[in-house]
Each structure stands twice: as C-alpha cells, then as structure tokens.
Amino acid sequence: MTTLFKTLRNIAATLTLTLLCLFTVQASPVDTYTFPDEVTKIRFQDLTYELRCPKCQNQNLADSNSPIAADLRAEVYDMLLDGKSDMEIMNFMVDRYGDFVLYRPKVNSTTYILWFGPVVFILIGAGVIFLFTRKKAEQPAELSEEQKQQLKSILKD
Amino acid sequence: MKVLIRLIPLVLFMLLGVLLYRGLFLNPQELPSALVGKPFPAFSLSKLENESMLTTEQDLKPGIKLVNVWATWCPSCKYEHPFLVKLSSDKRFSLYGINYKDERPLALNWLKQYRNPYQYSIFDQQGKLGLNLGVYGAPETFVVDHNNIIRKRFAGVLEPTVWQREFLPLINEIEDEMANGN
Numbered sequence: 286m287t288t289l290f291k292t293l294r295n296i297a298a299t300l301t302l303t304l305l306c307l308f309t310v311q312a313s314p315v316d317t318y319t320f321p322d323e324v325t326k327i328r329f330q331d332l333t334y335e336l337r338c339p340k341c342q343n344q345n346l347a348d349s350n351s352p353i354a355a356d357l358r359a360e361v362y363d364m365l366l367d368g369k370s371d372m373e374i375m376n377f378m379v380d381r382y383g384d385f386v387l388y389r390p391k392v393n394s395t396t397y398i399l400w401f402g403p404v405v406f407i408l409i410g411a412g413v414i415f416l417f418t419r420k421k422a423e424q425p426a427e428l429s430e431e432q433k434q435q436l437k438s439i440l441k442d
Numbered sequence: 443m444k445v446l447i448r449l450i451p452l453v454l455f456m457l458l459g460v461l462l463y464r465g466l467f468l469n470p471q472e473l474p475s476a477l478v479g480k481p482f483p484a485f486s487l488s489k490l491e492n493e494s495m496l497t498t499e500q501d502l503k504p505g506i507k508l509v510n511v512w513a514t515w516c517p518s519c520k521y522e523h524p525f526l527v528k529l530s531s532d533k534r535f536s537l538y539g540i541n542y543k544d545e546r547p548l549a550l551n552w553l554k555q556y557r558n559p560y561q562y563s564i565f566d567q568q569g570k571l572g573l574n575l576g577v578y579g580a581p582e583t584f585v586v587d588h589n590n591i592i593r594k595r596f597a598g599v600l601e602p603t604v605w606q607r608e609f610l611p612l613i614n615e616i617e618d619e620m621a622n623g624n
Contacts, residue, residue, distance in 0.1 A: 339576075340579055342470060342471070352543070353578045356569055356573065379476065380476055381476055381477070381576035382473075383473060383475065383476035383576070384476075
C-alpha cells in the first residue's frame with residue numbers, strides 16, 4: 286500500500302515538474318532578424334553572446350532589453366550582412382566602447398593578472414603543499430622496543 | 443623565522459582585504475572612454491532647428507567645444523539643463539548639443555520651454571553619431587579641443603562640483619596648449 290502511494294506521489298511530482306518546465310518563459314528579447322543562411326545566424330548569436338551591453342554592465346547584447354543593446358544588435362546584424370568578419374565587428378565595438386564590451390578580455394599587460402593569476406596561485410599552493418608534506422615524511426621516528434610491546438598489548442585487548 | 447612564515451597568510455589576507463575594501467568605493471558605471479585622444483567622428487546630419495540644413499564635423503567652431511548628448515525622454519537631461527544654460531554664457535568654449543534618438547517637435551518644444559543653451563543641436567535620430575561616439579545613454583558630455591580631438595567623455599549629469607573638479611582644469615589645460623601653439 287505504502288509503495289503504491291509512494292509511486293503515485295513520485296509520478297505526480299514528475300508531472301508537476303514537467304508542467305512547470307513547459308511553462309517557463311524565455312526571457313531573451315525577441316528581434317525579428319532573418320538571416321540569409323545558418324552560418325550567419327550562428328555568428329550573430331555568438332557575437333551577441335560575447336559582446337557586453339555597455340549600459341547594463343552584467344548582461345550581454347543577446348540578453349539585454351535596453352535600447353542601446355537593441356541598437357548594437359542591429360549594428361552587428363548590419364555589419365554581418367555587409368560581409369564584415371567577426372574580428373572587424375569586435376574591433377568596431379572596442380573602438381567605441383573600449384575593452385569593456387568584450388566578455389572575454391584580451392590578453393595584454395593590464396590583464397595578465399586576470400589570465401595568469403589563478404595559475405600562479407595554484408603553483409604557489411602546490412609549492413606550499415610540497416614543502417609541508419616533504420617535512421612530514423622526514424619525521425616518522427622508529428618506535429622503541431618498549432613502545433612496540435605497549436602497542437601489541439593494546440591491540441590484543 | 444618560523445614566526446615570520448606563519449604571519450604570511452595573515453599579511454596576504456590583510457592585503458586582500460585592503461584591495462577589496464578599496465573596490466567597494468569604485469564606481470562600476472565609470473567606464474574609461476575608448477575615444478579619448480581620438481578625433482571627433484565624422485558625421486553628416488541635419489540640424490535640429492532646421493531639417494534641411496546638413497551639418498558636419500567641419501562646421502564646429504574652432505577652439506574648445508563642449509558637446510552635450512541630450513533627449514527629451516531623458517529625465518536627467520531636464521535636471522542638467524539649467525546648468526547648461528548657465529554654462530552657455532561662458533565664452534571660453536562653444537556648447538553644442540546632440541539630440542539623441544528623439545522626436546524633432548518634442549525636442550524643439552523643449553528648447554523653447556527651457557531655453558536653448560546650444561549653438562545648435564545635431565539631430566541624431568538614428569543614434570548613428572551616438573554610436574560612433576560610444577554613447578550608451580543620455581546625458582553625456584564630451585570635451586573636444588581646438589584640433590577636434592576628444593579630450594574627455596563624461597557620462598552623467600553635469601553639475602557645479604563635477605564641473606569644478608573635472609572640466610575646468612581640462613579647459614585651462616587646453617587653453618594653455620592653444621596659447622603655446624600646439
């Protein structure tokens with residue numbers, strides 16, 4: 286009886302979850318762009334995903350509803366249709382809005398810490414662990430005869 | 443020696459603390475402008491006051507220019523406007539407006555109602571000039587020098603304290619350069 290009840294409850298829970306998932310709303314803004322081919326569409330999606338909205342700071346162009354993001358999406362679209370390369374489009378944005386618009390920062394002298402900091406910290410951590418464990422390895426001293434006897438008697442009990 | 447080694451984590455932690463504490467007081471909205479040091483972008487747009495009159499970057503007066511991006515849909519612009527009117531009487535620079543993504547009748551009405559501090563306003567309905575200037579909202583104000591080089595970009599409301607602290611020294615500096623013939 287209880288197992289049947291449990292099964293029923295599981296089914297009910299699964300159904301509810303599925304329904305909830307069905308009704309989730311996609312919050313990304315809808316532009317009605319039509320693309321000449323699949324590749325351009327994917328490039329558009331990639332670019333608007335990689336470029337950051339200058340106004341809203343923590344959203345990319347694809348996600349943001351702000352007017353400037355819509356403008357910049359339109360600009361990316363126009364440039365794609367003009368046959369500009371991804372690099373040219375990225376540079377166009379950086380020239381106007383600075384490195385800030387790139388979600389993946391460039392590797393240069395101001396961002397070395399950002400890119401290589403974590404590796405440096407891992408190396409430091411590894412070094413520290415190595416030093417400490419090596420010291421420990423030297424330490425274990427032999428038990429004296431007396432201690433061995435003691436150990437044996439304890440283990441016997 | 444041992445004691446010193448044990449202090450290392452504490453020292454590192456304190457350094458990190460100082461770094462993060464300072465970070466609390468930085469303004470993330472303050473972006474370095476990519477355009478400082480570059481020439482004012484080329485444009486060919488109509489004047490707000492006269493639909494049939496095209497204006498380009500060549501029409502800007504020689505000398506120091508203040509270019510203010512504004513729109514009637516922007517509440518902060520309204521707040522900033524009286525100060526711009528006050529600034530317009532300063533003879534050391536010419537004040538231009540960029541009417542950014544706005545409707546012409548609304549903008550003209552605004553200028554009639556609140557006085558017009560600008561030499562004229564460039565009517566940028568599509569926001570193309572704004573885009574080339576890296577504008578992402580209004581109000582924004584640019585300082586352009588005698589060689590048509592952008593010297594400063596300021597996003598936000600112009601007010602006397604900001605003016606004193608950030609704009610006046612720069613204007614003095616550019617005047618010095620002009621006097622020295624650079």
